[in-house]
Amino acid sequence: MTAPPNDCLARNEWICGAYLTSRRQILLDAVGQHLRLTAVSVLVGLVIAVPLAVLARRRRWSAAPVLGVTTILYTIPSLAMFSLLLPLYGLSATLVVAGLVLYSLTLLVRNILAGLRAVPEETRQAARGLGYGPIRLLLTVELPLALPAAMAGLRIATVSAVSLVTVGAIVGFGGLGNLIYAGMNTYFKAQVLTASVLCVLIAVAADLLLLGVQRLLTPWTRAARA
Template identity: 70%
Template sequence: MAQQDCLVANDWVCAEYVRSRGQELVDATLQHVGITVVSIAIGLAVALPLALLARRGKAFAGPVLGLTTALYSVPSLAMFSLLLPLFGLSAALVVTGLVLYSLTILVRNILAGLEAVPEEAREAARGMGYGPGRLLWEVELPLALPALFAGVRMATVATVALTTVGAIVDYGGLGGLIMSGLRSDFKAQVLTASVLCVLLAVTADLLLLAVQRALTPWTRIRSRRPSDTRAAKVVEPA
């Protein structure tokens, strides 16, 4: 009875809301995760060739980086409105907008990772007969993974947040619950959906960090090396 009273009193924290609307929360969370995963996956598929184009020289880097930065500066509501004639009120509208927003982060980090690959590693691979394609996939991209994953983590957290804006076309995952809760002044729904959104962002970041550490063990070698500092010798007085 006390739990139901929190719904009547419209409390911010209400366990009865979570219990009675559990399936609704699960469905919204799964939609949120699905939109985020698809957006980041497509963003990576688009960002990689753009980064490869940009590293060909300043003539290509300027337009590519300028375009992706310009896209990121467009307000989300304006972006979705511009894409509306092409995709209508659909999940594709939200995903496309999120992909465009992710490009500025992903392209810059992939490019930074590729440019940080030591030239000695490239020369050694070429000396072993590696062609451009094999050099990219077996040498450059693996060495660029730390920067690439840093970009993926930032883009993922940003996408989790921006997905909520998709609620304006009914494809915003937890954002739909937040907006409907704000319209009806349903405090428990607003707080619960907001907390779940934050937890999604934190969980995604931690999972990607774990994957990054598993795929780049060489980045932890330095921390395991013994210190070169020698202990000072203590001279006892005679």
């Protein structure tokens, strides 16, 4: 089956079991890099987005500029975004992370803000009446109630990040995108297809994982529906 002159690698077939076994380490490394780049960017994005959304909610004047800037950032195509960051970060993984953070910001800020705005005024007033200060109100009332909307944004941001990491191949840090890029230059069909399918699988797995986390974090939404 794996006789060198006539196996699926030599025939350059799309689907090739021999590719999976012979390039296992390369694939694992690429998946690892892909996951690291995605996770770091989404987490950094989240750390920046939460205070921005809270600021936009608390200080009415800041909502328009915050949303405006993040929307403009989101309009810039990914390849251009990475290229614009080149003078700042050079050919590095940081460049890819920085670009992805800027994209996830838009989705996260918009969704967290929508979640915070959807907290009923009566709920906030009830909490204030119980003597909650602004910080306690935010942490124990507003943010938990904004969780479903925030998690929806987090899921979209994560799935987008998984697919955008591939463009990082232009600077050599694209996770599975590197394999797609190299496979394109050598017309290596099995490599391109395998890496592409893995990308989609990672995106779906991440989405399902976050959906599970959301269910765990917001048990009351299930109770209400049942």
